[in-house]
Amino acid sequence: MADDSLYLAGGKAVIIDGDQAFDAATGSPVKVPESPESLTLNNRIRGELANALAALKLFDPDRALRLESATKLQSKVDPELAPLLARALEKESDTEIKAMLTLAHAQANLGNPDPLARLAAVKALSETTSPTVRSLLLPLTQKETEADDRVRYKAIAAVKHMEQRLGFAELLARIFSGLSLGSILLLAALGLAITYGVMGVINMAHGELLMIGAYSAYAMQSFFRAVLPDYLDWYLAAAVPVAFFTAAAVGVVMERTVIRWLYGRTLETLLATWGLSLVLIQAARVLFGAQNVEVANPSWMSGGVELLPNLILPWNRIIIVGFALFVLFLVWVLMNRTRLGMFVRAVTQNRAMAGCVGVPTARIDTLAFALGAGIAGLGGVALSQISNVGPDMGQGYIVDSFMVVVVGGVGQLAGAVWAALGLGIFSKLLEGWSGAVVAKITVLVAIIVFIQKRPQGIFALKGRFVE
Amino acid sequence: MRKPLIIRILSALDRKAWLALGIFLALALVAVPALHLLVPEGSPFHVSTYAITLVGKIMCYALVAVAMDLIWGFGGILSLGHGLFFALGGYAFGMYLMRQIGTDGSYGAALPDFMIFLDWKELPWFWLGSDSFGWAAFLALALPAVVAFVFGYFAFRSRIKGVYFSIITQALTYAAMLLFFRNETGFGGNNGFTDFKRILGYSITAPETRLVLFGLTALALAATLVLARWLVTSRFGRVLAAIRDAESRVMFIGYNPLWYKLAIWTLSAVLCGIAGALYVPQVGIINPSEMSPGNSIEIAIWVAVGGRGTLIGPVIGAFVVNLAKSWFTVSFPEYWLFFLGLLFIVVTLMLPHGLVGLWKQFVAKRAAARGAAPALVAKGASA
Numbered sequence: 081m082a083d084d085s086l087y088l089a090g091g092k093a094v095i096i097d098g099d100q101a102f103d104a105a106t107g108s109p110v111k112v113p114e115s116p117e118s119l120t121l122n123n124r125i126r127g128e129l130a131n132a133l134a135a136l137k138l139f140d141p142d143r144a145l146r147l148e149s150a151t152k153l154q155s156k157v158d159p160e161l162a163p164l165l166a167r168a169l170e171k172e173s174d175t176e177i178k179a180m181l182t183l184a185h186a187q188a189n190l191g192n193p194d195p196l197a198r199l200a201a202v203k204a205l206s207e208t209t210s211p212t213v214r215s216l217l218l219p220l221t222q223k224e225t226e227a228d229d230r231v232r233y234k235a236i237a238a239v240k241h242m243e244q245r246l247g248f249a250e251l252l253a254r255i256f257s258g259l260s261l262g263s264i265l266l267l268a269a270l271g272l273a274i275t276y277g278v279m280g281v282i283n284m285a286h287g288e289l290l291m292i293g294a295y296s297a298y299a300m301q302s303f304f305r306a307v308l309p310d311y312l313d314w315y316l317a318a319a320v321p322v323a324f325f326t327a328a329a330v331g332v333v334m335e336r337t338v339i340r341w342l343y344g345r346t347l348e349t350l351l352a353t354w355g356l357s358l359v360l361i362q363a364a365r366v367l368f369g370a371q372n373v374e375v376a377n378p379s380w381m382s383g384g385v386e387l388l389p390n391l392i393l394p395w396n397r398i399i400i401v402g403f404a405l406f407v408l409f410l411v412w413v414l415m416n417r418t419r420l421g422m423f424v425r426a427v428t429q430n431r432a433m434a435g436c437v438g439v440p441t442a443r444i445d446t447l448a449f450a451l452g453a454g455i456a457g458l459g460g461v462a463l464s465q466i467s468n469v470g471p472d473m474g475q476g477y478i479v480d481s482f483m484v485v486v487v488g489g490v491g492q493l494a495g496a497v498w499a500a501l502g503l504g505i506f507s508k509l510l511e512g513w514s515g516a517v518v519a520k521i522t523v524l525v526a527i528i529v530f531i532q533k534r535p536q537g538i539f540a541l542k543g544r545f546v547e
Numbered sequence: 548m549r550k551p552l553i554i555r556i557l558s559a560l561d562r563k564a565w566l567a568l569g570i571f572l573a574l575a576l577v578a579v580p581a582l583h584l585l586v587p588e589g590s591p592f593h594v595s596t597y598a599i600t601l602v603g604k605i606m607c608y609a610l611v612a613v614a615m616d617l618i619w620g621f622g623g624i625l626s627l628g629h630g631l632f633f634a635l636g637g638y639a640f641g642m643y644l645m646r647q648i649g650t651d652g653s654y655g656a657a658l659p660d661f662m663i664f665l666d667w668k669e670l671p672w673f674w675l676g677s678d679s680f681g682w683a684a685f686l687a688l689a690l691p692a693v694v695a696f697v698f699g700y701f702a703f704r705s706r707i708k709g710v711y712f713s714i715i716t717q718a719l720t721y722a723a724m725l726l727f728f729r730n731e732t733g734f735g736g737n738n739g740f741t742d743f744k745r746i747l748g749y750s751i752t753a754p755e756t757r758l759v760l761f762g763l764t765a766l767a768l769a770a771t772l773v774l775a776r777w778l779v780t781s782r783f784g785r786v787l788a789a790i791r792d793a794e795s796r797v798m799f800i801g802y803n804p805l806w807y808k809l810a811i812w813t814l815s816a817v818l819c820g821i822a823g824a825l826y827v828p829q830v831g832i833i834n835p836s837e838m839s840p841g842n843s844i845e846i847a848i849w850v851a852v853g854g855r856g857t858l859i860g861p862v863i864g865a866f867v868v869n870l871a872k873s874w875f876t877v878s879f880p881e882y883w884l885f886f887l888g889l890l891f892i893v894v895t896l897m898l899p900h901g902l903v904g905l906w907k908q909f910v911a912k913r914a915a916a917r918g919a920a921p922a923l924v925a926k927g928a929s930a
Binding site: 282342347525 | 619625627698701702704705707709710711713714715717718719721722725726728729840844847848851881884885887888889890891892894895896899
């Protein structure tokens with residue numbers, strides 16, 4: 081019947097299966113009727129049927145079928161099915177199915193007139209983690225709907241317990257989204273921290289380098305769609321190097337044509353790089369249109385890991401956190417294990433002295449700027465996977481990533497890491513508690529207060545400085 | 548014995564500067580009203596309403612630019628959040644204008660339209676007294692002053708300066724913009740205040756009201772220039788310049804830079820508040836986008852284009868950039884951002900002293916070519 085094989089023929093219900101026909105009431109074969117009239121089923125009947133069929137399948141010898149039917153019964157169980165479920169439970173040997181059946185049985189028993197049966201059902205349900213159970217138990221906490229005191233108290237306790245656990249899961253989810261926000265911030269701030277550390281200038285066009293990275297991902301996606309549609313899922317792998325080198329190239333051009341000439345005039349650099357950012361935004365508008373473009377997650381990044389019943393960690397965010405850690409590791413290696421990194425650190429600490437001992441400071445400036453820009457490009461690729469890609473997507477990030485640099489302290493990777501993750505998690509937690517705008521304002525005020533106490537950031541370079 | 552303050556302020560300008568100021572005021576207070584009201588429309592000498600609104604608006608911007616120049620050009624502090632003070636002044640005065648609409652709004656209620664829309668029954672507490680002109684005018688000055696003072700005190704006390712200070716001011720105006728975008732904040736959310744009808748009972752669109760506002764703006768600008776001229780030539784101005792050039796040394800001599808910076812910073816914010824309060828009735832709208840970081844940083848480019856460290860420079864810069872903007876956004880809307888961006892780059896790279904610096908260079912070169920002794924370029928232009 082659920083397969084639409086029940087027909088009305090000559091006033092009799094007939095089941096037609098392929099070219100055979102059975103009388104629906106007796107099951108005996110009859111002749112296939114000439115003009116069978118299909119029975120239309122409404123959704124309610126379908127639902128009931130599905131439940132009944134699932135219940136019947138509980139006795140199937142095939143484990144997979146039993147599991148499937150037990151899963152189906154999780155969502156909605158009629159009280160009438162309780163005895164049937166009890167019998168199935170007795171016969172069941174598989175632990176997984178057994179657990180599910182216990183749950184279904186308890187759900188069915190919630191409507192049982194016998195208070196003891198209800199009590200047992202509440203007890204069984206309170207040990208589960210499914211979020212739907214809470215709504216099932218809620219009616220039992222009210223005096224109007226539940227007369228028996230023992231059942232009611234038990235239900236109240238169970239609901240309270242469950243709410244605690246749900247709150248915990250929500251907290252975990254928020255911390256996780258803070259973590260993923262933090263890793264985007266980290267990718268944005270790492271580049272900024274390097275250029276600010278080396279040259280003491282804030283690149284206001286840094287957010288636009290993120291934008292360039294994101295548009296690189298979009299361009300690679302279009303390219304793969306047109307040329308290599310079979311490998312579309314792997315466009316992201318190609319986008320990573322393309323974004324890095326495109327952003328780095330733009331960074332080199334910026335440094336060579338503008339920033340280099342403003343050395344020592346940091347405030348003017350702010351203005352000039354702001355001008356650069358306006359030009360880049362308008363260029364993106366001309367090239368790609370003013371509207372946001374669509375960058376799809378590759379199929380291996382969609383979906384998520386279910387950690388708790390109501391806590392699903394999306395793959396794209398997990399991968400972004402991993403990607404940020406990977407980039408961080410590469411940057412750490414570059415800064416601490418290579419000659420270039422040593423030069424960069426030397427120039428950060430004391431430019432004049434580094435120059436005296438033969439470090440080519442001008443070239444280091446360019447390379448550091450290219451590196452910072454490239455990392456921002458990588459950040460853009462990551463950002464393209466979780467937010468909109470548009471010409472002015474980068475504008476909001478300059479303040480945030482500068483805050484990371486300020487809080488973290490200049491010239492140290494560890495500072496940027498802690499500050500990025502801390503700010504990300506802090507603002508997400510606040511967002512859940514007070515709303516996005518208030519959270520943003522609170523974070524800014526907190527940072528201003530923080531700078532009062534520690535103007536040099538969490539991790540300051542030790543040394544004797546004078547302006 | 549020291550001369551009275553007012554004499555000292557007025558004697559800060561030399562004869563040429565007074566002449567220029569007098570011509571400017573004569574144009575704004577006599578010539579423009581006469582040409583607008585008496586000369587019939589269609590005559591080539593008629594000054595249109597559009598022109599008056601545009602020039603009035605730009606004079607407000609020029610006032611902001613002078614305020615910006617006081618802290619950036621003379622104090623060495625680059626604020627990227629001056630749009631906030633401008634908007635605060637505008638909002639404070641806009642509240643009064645909203646109340647002046649009375650029951651003429653589209654809902655015909657005593658409350659401003661957006662409150663009816665939010666289903667509010669009475670005015671929130673901070674709208675208290677907003678129906679009085681005096682209170683609104685006071686608020687337009689006091690609100691920016693208090694915000695600037697509190698923020699400046701904490702920032703300057705911990706000696707935040709340079710790019711740190713700039714970015715934090717940008718964050719400040721950004722946060723304020725987010726706050727004002729919310730409907731629940733009580734200032735009209737996205738749309739802000741608009742649809743004004745009256746000011747002190749006079750119709751806000753009447754040509755006479757417009758001319759009065761125009762004249763007031765011109766007077767405010769002139770008064771600001773005189774005051775600023777006196778400030779930067781006084782002892783205070785010299786200490787300020789010293790702090791700009793070598794803060795540590797000033798401290799070693801025994802000055803506390805905190806109060807000097809805080810004074811000029813607060814004054815600058817108040818001037819912005821005045822400009823905002825004059826801007827809103829002339830333009831007829833105030834909304835949170837005035838606080839966007841982009842707007843604030845644009846103020847800096849007016850000053851840079853004109854020439855910072857001079858007082859006439861910011862006025863010239865504000866006029867040049869904004870006239871270019873109104874021409875570009877009509878004729879080539881796509882290219883305005885390219886132009887503005889390139890302006891930022893070219894001015895900072897090639898014209899560190901702005902148009903005024905260029906003019907001085909030109910004058911000095913001509914003098915040298917004529918064989919005369921190179922004219923000593925006076926520091927700071929006449930106001």
